[in-house]
Amino acid sequence: GKSAFRRCSSLLEITIPSSVKQIDDYVFGECTSLKEVTILSSLTQIGKSAFRKCSSLTNIAIPSSVTQIGDDSFDECSLLKQISLPSSLTQIGKLLFNECSSLTKVTIPSSATQIGDYAFLGCTSLTEILIPSSVKSIGNYALYDCSSLTKVTMPSSVNEIGDFVFKGCSLLTQISIPTNVKKVGDSVFKGCSSLTQIIIPSFVTQIGDFAFSG
Numbered sequence: 001g002k003s004a005f006r007r008c009s010s011l012l013e014i015t016i017p018s019s020v021k022q023i024d025d026y027v028f029g030e031c032t033s034l035k036e037v038t039i040l041s042s043l044t045q046i047g048k049s050a051f052r053k054c055s056s057l058t059n060i061a062i063p064s065s066v067t068q069i070g071d072d073s074f075d076e077c078s079l080l081k082q083i084s085l086p087s088s089l090t091q092i093g094k095l096l097f098n099e100c101s102s103l104t105k106v107t108i109p110s111s112a113t114q115i116g117d118y119a120f121l122g123c124t125s126l127t128e129i130l131i132p133s134s135v136k137s138i139g140n141y142a143l144y145d146c147s148s149l150t151k152v153t154m155p156s157s158v159n160e161i162g163d164f165v166f167k168g169c170s171l172l173t174q175i176s177i178p179t180n181v182k183k184v185g186d187s188v189f190k191g192c193s194s195l196t197q198i199i200i201p202s203f204v205t206q207i208g209d210f211a212f213s214g
Contacts, residue, residue, distance in 0.1 A: 004027050007031070025070065026050065027050050064088065079102050083097075085106070092114065092116055105127075122146075129143070133157045147169065157178070161184065167189070170192065177199060
């Protein structure tokens with residue numbers, strides 16, 4: 001059930017058997033010594049904050065059977081280096097990888113239609129992200145302060161880019177705004193001090209406050 005192992009600070013590893021279909025909210029939240037998680041293939045859902053603040057967790061394999069991952073499931077997993085998301089996932093939830101400061105690589109599945117608010121905020125080791133053609137919206141602060149990010153590929157399917165999305169991405173050098181985007185949000189590229197080229201499509205009707213400031 002919910003919070004079943006929460007704050008078990010000496011727990012080092014766990015294997016979740018194939019009989020388990022769902023990991024409830026907060027189940028392993030704040031298990032600060034947890035390094036290894038093995039999930040067998042029948043799991044379909046990971047709840048909200050399930051692994052939040054598991055600050056010793058370095059990697060985790062999520063089986064392809066998983067269709068839903070709750071908001072802030074891996075929030076502040078500061079040693080998590082890489083993760084493969086299942087191809088059936090339709091949404092990258094809010095705060096999903098917030099402050100995962102060691103995360104260098106993430107592959108967003110082609111089934112995802114939305115990247116939630118704060119999804120990758122503070123992922124300061126993330127260097128590149130490929131957004132698939134299924135994604136239609138990128139939430140507020142989604143890539144805020146990803147200070148190692150040098151390249152972002154946004155497909156033409158994207159029609160909404162929230163506020164502060166790329167703020168503080170100080171190594172980002174160029175970006176093309178998709179042709180379906182009509183509004184560039186507030187402070188979207190604020191503090192992108194290495195940005196030398198940006199292509200704004202003719203369909204853009206509004207550019208937000210401080211969009212390119214600093």
